[in-house]
Amino acid sequence: MKTAEEILAAIKTALPEAKVELVQNPSVSGQHSLVVAPEDGLAVAVFLRDDSELALDFCSNATGVDWLDKETTEKVKATEVVDGEEKVIEKTVKHIQPGYLESVYHLYSMRQKHGPVIFRMRTANRTDQVELPSMTPVWRSCEFQEREIFDLFGIVFKGHPDLRRILMWDEFEDHPMRRDYVDPDDYEYEPTPHDEVLKRAQEHQAQQNEAKQAAEVTQ
Amino acid sequence: MNFQALTLPEKLDQLFVFVQHWIMGFFPAHWQPLVGALVGVVGIVASFPAIFALTTVLERKGLGRMQNRLGPNRVGPLGIFQPVADGIKSLTKEDIVPVSADGVVHFLAPVVLVVAIFLGYASLPIGRNMVLVNIDAGLLFFFAVGASTELSIFMAGWSSRNKYSLLGAMRAVAQMISYEVPLLMSAIVAVMMTGSLSTVKIVEAQSGFTGIFPHWYVFTPWGFAGFVLFVIAALAETNRTPFDLPEGESELVAGYFTEYSGFKFALFFLGEYLGMMSIAGFGITLFLGGWGAPFSFLNFIPSWAWFFLKLLAALCFFIWLRGTLPRLRQDQLMNFAWKFMLPMTLLNLMVAAAWRFLGDSATGAWLRWVLCAGVLLLAYVGLGRVLMRKQRLGARSYRYAE
């Protein structure tokens, strides 16, 4: 089994234009991953699958990860002219690292019996540019898993043959696995001591009733 | 015949006949045939559903035992009143008719089914002198009436307006029509040998004994083959495992009676079991000597008891099969009917004819035995092999990776 670095080198030699980076995994598991630019995703995937030495013919796991916008504060020393004097002032600068959605593929080789090679792609942001190339044409096993990512995370896979919701119902609107997903408050009421839920449900019900009444009035 | 003049076993044997005559005696002469028929009908209508009730318990308990379970045992001692409970339940259950169903046909279907099946019992000899109508063409009557059950099944499936029902009904009808041919053909050998379509005559033809062994048709090569083929075709005719695809719950929910509930469902259930019993009864009549005793020294037991014992045994066999076998697929079922059953029954006809013409002289008897058995066995093995090989079926060996 090649190390992640060697695989990266192999990709670089085979596909010189491909933008691939290595992301180290600080955990003891030592499963480092390759981050591939979405536009090169398909080519790299095909290479990984069809290369005779790597032969990563088995995509075991495909999943999404949601990384929220990260706010980092940094203390910056700057010299500023204050009252005609040059002073060194410490300022905290806020950086907002835009969040992104990520699709992660765990690749193994059934022929060579090695793995995993972790293959990731990242969207530009979490809101409107959420398209990634689908790996389903390369590995059929991604078919349902990508549908699931689409359903639960909202990543739109281009080239997926049948991109529909899979676990949630078709009319469902949000993507529940996103980190900032808020539970709806229209639970069916079951009188448990979950008073919070009860309160929210009752409020919701009241709102609904009001809306209904308002609708009736307007009619 | 004078009842008093008979010996005790004979009295027992003719008990029901004399009861019938005794009741008839109360009525003026020109009413007597009608009353006699009515008494007979009442007897059949009372006894076979009772056996049906018994069979349901037996089936559930037997299946339970085969599956290491107890089966129903809560209603009454050993659960024997389970059918009563089931009956009350199905009577009190809401009778649901789908909105889009064709009400009249939906209602008529179970009724027609049960009536047609009951009609079949008319020519079934359940004991010495115990047949409702002894007609020349008794067997033909049975098959004619049996054929009309298909229509009620179609009615049920079609009127329910349900895809599963319709599919189930189509399957059932196709299956019953296909298997009617081998059923008839396998029964014909017995007719050929007896030279009569009369069920009574067929039984009488088998009533002799050699030593202690009876002259049942099943103990001849053609009879045995005919019997096996008849049983298979009967299983298919009555939609029993392994031919129970019309109601194959894993695909079709409940087949043609998916949309039936309450008492109509119970009627279907009843019809199914009555059909099973009547066909088993005819199988017994044709090949197992009807009401004849299996050994000459057991002749003292009344003939009707023998009939019912054999019927019970046949039902147990049906249950046993149900507990063991998975079901076939529609196309395999059809293939089996046309590619295996039909050639085998045709061959069996020829074998039976040969048997008849080879005669039963001392040397001929031995020769025809070997010849007929050999031909049938050869055909069975050959045809079976060919069919299995053609579908590439067979035992397999498996390899291992270390």
Add this chain to the structure above:
Amino acid sequence: MIFGLSIAFWITALFTVAGALAAALLKNLVHCALSLTVTFAGLAILFLQLDAQFAGFAQMLVYIGAVAILVVFAILLTRGAGAPEYRIYTSSWLAGIAIAAAVFALLAWSVITSLPAGAGSAAPDVTVLSIGQALMSTYVLPLEIVAVVLTVALIGAVIVAMHDKGDAKTHEQKGGAQ
């Protein structure tokens, strides 16, 4: 006895005619077919009343067991089970009446000419056995010819209905992505 005929006959006849009428007048084709079955059953019973057991049972076996089923299958396979809008009274009713009258006349003529001399004389005792013997001796050639014709028809039907094997070919779509 009414007009020298038994009550049973009248009941059966009533059912037979009612079935026939229903078969002609009902809107739903499946209902028509089912009504036709009632007619068939009535006819079979009429045969039995005449002590023609074989004919009666054969009527039941063939017409109820097979023809009726064939009819309903044909209806289902060709038109679906819905109740299409048909007008019962069509413009060609004149022709219909003419044909019906012709058929009736033909039947009546054959019945009248074949009546035995003395009405009510005992019917000849026709048992299944005698029919069988007649079929196997006197009429063996016609029987065989009919059998051959029917077999040919059967085989022909199978060939016509045989699935064109080329249709159900599976196309495995492989390679050449997007």
Add this chain to the structure above:
Amino acid sequence: MSTAAFKSYRPPVIEPSNEGELLEVAMGPHHPSTHGVFRMDVALDGEIVIKLKPVFGYLHRNHEKIAEKASYLASMPYTDRLDYFCSMTNNWAYAIAVEKLAGIEVPERAQYIRVITAELTRIQNHASAIGFLLQEMGASGTPLMYAFREREKILDIFEELSGSRMMCNYMRFGGCRVELPKDWLEKVAAIVDGLPRFIDEIEALLTGNEILMARTQGVGVLKPDLAVNAGITGPMLRATGVNYDIRKVDRYGIYDRFEFRVPLGDHGDIYDRYMVRVLEMRESVGILRQALKDVPAGPIVDPKQKVRGFRPKPGEAYGRIEGPKGELGFYLISDGSGNPYRYRVRPPSLINLTVLEDMCIGQNVADVVLTFGSVDIVLGEVDR
């Protein structure tokens, strides 16, 4: 960047015959043969399947979200409920993933117990899978009842060990939860001794049965290359002839210490799936015999492991095992807090369903039910 043509797998396309229209049947969600709430939208041409779309999610409870809101330990009982037939192996897979993430060592004794429980789980799962398959075939539940009879013994053993028959919640990060009860190993040995007889019984009842052969041989065929590409794992993959058993490949736990073989089929049809399961049960009995012989003494859980306040260092790990139904994997991302940042289950049941359409197209409806049954899924895991 454009890519050259590469091999891609899609379900076969059948041209419907021109006679009549297609019949669309929704098999499920309430259908006797769907193992729970599962729907197959089937388009039929006569009785031939032209199109089949599996629809699920009826049992969806967002297990992953629940786990991301709960502590690492609190997810352990939820893993029981994924594939409720195999809670022990589910526990193990999760434990392996966490152990990889945090670098926890598992004591020897716990390893042996894990193997024993996992192999018992495999046997009972395969037995019931065969039972359900035959149920689908209309065998009045007899094989299922025999399977349940044996399964009951195994579940009793599990109850003695963990307190619960099905929801064992037995494994912990770095070992197992409780010490073995007295005489437990002897009881297991007694049960294991009885198992070959049970497998013989099932085989006598089924393997040679002509009807079973007719129903299963050549039906629901899966080609090995498609199986690999579609990520099929477990007995279904090995029935196609691909030699891939994670017990052999990853040698997780202590599977490298046991002698066992991996049965492979050559046809990839339902019969092969059935036989591979039967043969795997036999191999599992072999593993159990070896494992039971030398269970060492010692601690059952890494004594350094805390019950509360488990906070692995940031990072991620993917741990997988050969579950009875296929590769069961857990993918965890830790951000250093007490609950996982990302928790993902790789459900073998769901992914094995990918090829259901491929296997069913062109077949009879009756075979759809069988093919579906031979995949051996549990909806609790498919829907999560």
Add this chain to the structure above:
Amino acid sequence: MLGEGIVKGLAETAKNFAGSFVSKERLTTVQYPEERVEPIENTRDFPFLVYDGSDPMAGLRCVACQICEKECPPKCIYITKSTDKKPDYVGKPQIYPARFDIDISVCMSCQICVEVCPFEAIKMDTEFELSTTDRFEGLILDREQLAKSNEYYNKIHPTEAAEVDARLAEEKAKVEAKAKAAAAAAAAKAAAPASGETTAKPAPQKDPAKEPGA
């Protein structure tokens, strides 16, 4: 082939049929209300609260630390802390649960609460016949319903309870020794003229080893 398989299968079911009349192995049904399976010691169903002594409410070991409430995966435990304190089984004043409800319609019997409890106060019951006609209130067990004596615990889980008792006894001995030492020290201090009050604040109980079997 050719039917042998079917015959073999028939023989197998016949064997089971016959066997069911003679062998317990082939008739495994236990007819539940009348017959019962032997209780299995490790069985767990729903949690209960252990109390010592005779008064259930006074003897509750629970100190309302709310760890179980927090750790409970389905969140079926509801605890309200008391505002006052009362002596626990070692006589030390402790907060007690003013309300301790478990919604057993939500509880999934996972035993996490037992594992995380540092006070051996919550244990798993083996009682499973808890059906009620009221599916809401009837399935929320309050602390009165949940409290069960240590003797009961000893009865249903003898091995585990013995270990727990031993551990607690050890703790108690330790605490008492400490208290004694503290008292002695206090006495010694009291002998000295100065400060009066040093409450013998017993150290909070250490987290006892969690795996009951370890």
